[in-house]
Amino acid sequence: MPATDRSTAEAVARGRHSDPFSVLGLHDGWVTALIPDAERVWAVAGRTEVELFPVCPGVFCGAWDGGNYRLRASNPQVTWDFDDPYRFGPVLGAIDEYLIGEGTHRRLWEVLGAHVITHEGIRGVHFAVWAPSALRVSVVGGFNNHDGRRHQMRRRGVTGVWEIFVPGLQAGEAYQYEILGANGEICPLKADPVGFGAEHPPAKASLVRELGLHPWGDGAWIKDRKALNEIHAPISVYEVHAGSWRRVAEEGNRSLSYFELGRQLIDYVAEMGFTHIEFLPLTEHPFDGSWGYQPIGMYAPTIRLGRPEEFAAMVDAAHRRGIGVILDWVPGHFPTDDHGLKRFDGTALYEHADPKEGYQQDWNTLIYNFGRREVANYLEANALFWLDQYHLDGLRVDAVASMLYRDYSRKQGEWVPNVHGGRENLEAIAFLQAVNRLAYGEKPGIMTVAEESTTYPGVTRPTDKGGLGFGYKWNMGWMNDWLRYFNRDPVHRRWHHNEITFASSYTYSENFFLPISHDEVVHGKGSMIGKMPGGTLDKFANLRAFYALMWTHPGKKLLFMGQEFAQWSEWNHDDELDWALLDAPMHEGVRNLVRDLNVLYREMKALHWGDCEPAGFSWIEPDDADASVYVYERRAPGADPVVIAANLTPIERTQRIGLPEGGHWREILNTDSDYYGGANWGNLGTIQADELPAQRRPFGAEVYLPPLSVVMFAPDRAE
Known part of the structure; x- marks a missing residue:
């Protein structure tokens, strides 16, 4: 009599057994295997070969006393040998389980996701994913014909984590998770929340990628960068959308790769005298038109421009030229695409169940449940991941205002007050404080920057003094006032004189950046040169004056690409900048000015030392x-x-x-x-x-x- 009875075997074969590892593999001298497309199956070890008998279609069982074994399966078309994933023990340890359950695993990416490892002497890939309400989780891909019965995962106690080691798999393999939700229905196939790579959109699978492949050579930069990021240093940032800075017209108007950016962009930024590059989000995202601000692969550099190690090489190239790299980071919301985090295990797992808390109506996105410790841990570890694995020098946190307030862009009755009856999102505030404590504590010398558009107090105040703990905050008030002033015909400016001076009344209330970002040159806002009044000569004169005042006013500097040479057209993410304009002396003149302003700003201590000092x-x-x-x-x-x-x-x-x-x-x-x-x-x-x-x-x-x-x-x- 086989050790596995038919009803149990049928439950496993249907993917409806709560603990397939308790059935499959070697137990009490019996091997049970699930191979849906096999007609005959053997357990094999050296010259020992034992045929397993069918218990039900796809499930085979037989007595075995030979220790470790491999499986041999056959059907009329083929015979194949392979290591049985169910003969391997767990990979995750008790400490990992404890930290995951507690929501304090700072290096979460080392235990979740897909990792190429050697386990019990065999090379393969370990998969681990958090899905606490799932009844069953399987990893699927071309390696198992996308059959969710083939690699059903092991639940790890009360943590909600599922894992499996799949022997023989290698880096580059595409995979997704098939999840049986608590309601007994199969969820849409899911990308890995901690996946390190992804297929080219519109394909949706994650890719197994090995971390740490790039041989870093920026040790001196990392050692010295604290002095380059602190409040008394000259910080002048060139904001870049990597996919549209330059394109290769003769190759279908493709974007530059990370390798090409590592040469061309880095050379340009160095020539222009900027101290840092800030990239619009390069985390994996499904829709080009979101510019990366609706990410799904929070742990994956976008494949659009190359592999993870090539992204690392670009960062390294910048550091070797003395240029810091900042990444736009989006923890405030995520898209509703079915293959993403939306109802990941059949429940509102990463998001709030109540749309008054969990739905961002402005962007048709979902809001993270910052009060759930595992979700907060997922994001906190993600911030550290980019600083650690890719040596980034800073994170600019997007849409902070939308995180701080429960009534952000909502009418009365459309939001849920906090426990005190107020509008502040206390959980999001605690999360942001935790991110900043972790980032600065683990990676001294980095910077975090808040895109925060309200008067919320203490954005750049240390967390131990009640602040959010950011290094810097974008000065949106300065930006709005100055653009409004410069947009006016000079004959009217006398009546609005304070639009220039008002910023000085609060300029030291936070550590400010003066941002002229992509937000000011999209959605019908035109370009910087287009905002200026008058004829062509006056437009250029106004823009030059604006930049000179910006570079000499207190606050670190940020300028979006193309504005340094007065591009006429609004930014278009589907095409490159209008580089041909540089053949015209007026446009080249503006670029010369920005370059010289950067030189003066860096060389003259008076122009930068007091950016954040009264x-x-x-x-x-x-x-x-x-x-x-x-x-x-x-x-x-x-x-x-x-x-x-x-x-x-x-x-x-x-x-x-x-x-x-x-x-x-x-x-x-x-x-x-x-x-x-x-x-x-x-x-x-x-x-x-x-x-x-x-x-x-x-x-x-x-x-x-x-x-x-x-x-x-x-x-x-x-x-």
Whole structure:
């Protein structure tokens, strides 16, 4: 009599047995195997061969006392030998189980997902996935004809984790999870939430990928980067959508690969003097039009541009050139695609069940249940994963405002108050604090940046002082005010003078970035040059003035690609930037200006040291609304001051301005220079400060201010 009775065998064969590992494999001297497409099956070890007898269609059983074995199966078409996945013991250990269950496994990616390992002397792939409400989980792919009966997984106690070791599989194998939900229905096939790679969309399977294949050479960079990311450092970020920066027209207008970006983009960024690149999300996503902001593969660099090791090589190339890499990270929501996290095990697992909490109506996406410890752990570990495995220097966290408030973009009655009756999402707040504690604690020298558009207090305050713990926050108020001002015809600017000065009243309330991002050049908003008023010459003069003020105002800098050379058209993710514009002197002039601003910003301590320190900035003339003139000073300990004067009307002006010291002052930058596309009006390179006080300064000088221009002065130490 076989050890497995028919009813049990039939349950296993139908994929309806709660514990297939208790039936299949070697138990009490009996081998039971499930091979649906076999007619005959043998257990084999060396010269020992025992035929197993059919218990029901697809299930075979026989006595075996020979220890480890392989299986041999045959049908009229073929005979094949293979290692039985059900003869192998568990891979996950008790500590892993405990940490997963507790929601504190910081290196979750080392135990979940698909890993090529050697287990009990055999090479293969270990799969592990969290699906606590599932009745059965199977891994499926071409290796088992996508038959969910073939590799039913082992449930690991109360953790909700399922695992299986599949001998013989290798990196590159495509796989998905077939899940029998608690309601007894099969869910849509699911990609691996901790998958390290994916097929090219629109295909939906995950791919087995090995981590750590790239030989890193950035040890010196990692050691020294803390000084390059801290608040006193010059940080100038070039924001990039990797798929549309450049394309290869002769090859079907394809995007550049990670390898190509590692040469062309890195060279360009270095030439332009930016200190960092920030990539729009490169985590795997199903829809190109989301630009990566609706990710499904949170642990996978998108295959659109290459394999994971090629992404790593691009980051390494940047570090070797002294350039930091920041990735846009999206923990605020996820898409409703059936192969993603939506009702992953047949229940609202990663998301809230109540759409008032779990559905983001603005983007037709789902919201993570940050209060569930396993979900928070999944995301916290993901943040660390990118910093650890791919040596990223920072994460810019998208849509933080939507996470902080339960009533974000909702009307009364469309949201659920917190336990205190308030609108704050206490669970999301705790999650963001945990991410920042983990990131800065585990990877000193990195930065986290919040895209947060409200007045929520303490975004960049340390968590032990009640803050969210981010390193920096995007200054959306500055961006809106300044763009509104520069969009106005200069004749009206006198009535809106405070739109420029107001930002200085709160500029040190947080550690700010000044962002001119992709959000300002899409969805009908046009381009930066297109926002400027007047004819062509005035548009360019206004844009040059805007950039000079942006680079000299307190706050780290961020500029989206294409705006550095005044691209006319709105950004289009399906095509490359309008590089041909650089043949025109006006466009090349703007790029020259941005390059020189980056050089001055990095080399002159006064222009960056006080980005987040009140001692680094003071107004000299903030009130001359009638002339639309602004004058201010940047300073730093032990460094020469820099004085910036702006004339934001199309009328040339001669003004007396205050200066902090006497003697000669060099004109270190003039946006009206013909090198930048201007008319070349200026101060002949120098001004002389006399001892007559002006504008609350002990010295003063007559200064010529060209129309719609910014001029910058520093003491001339060569005299």
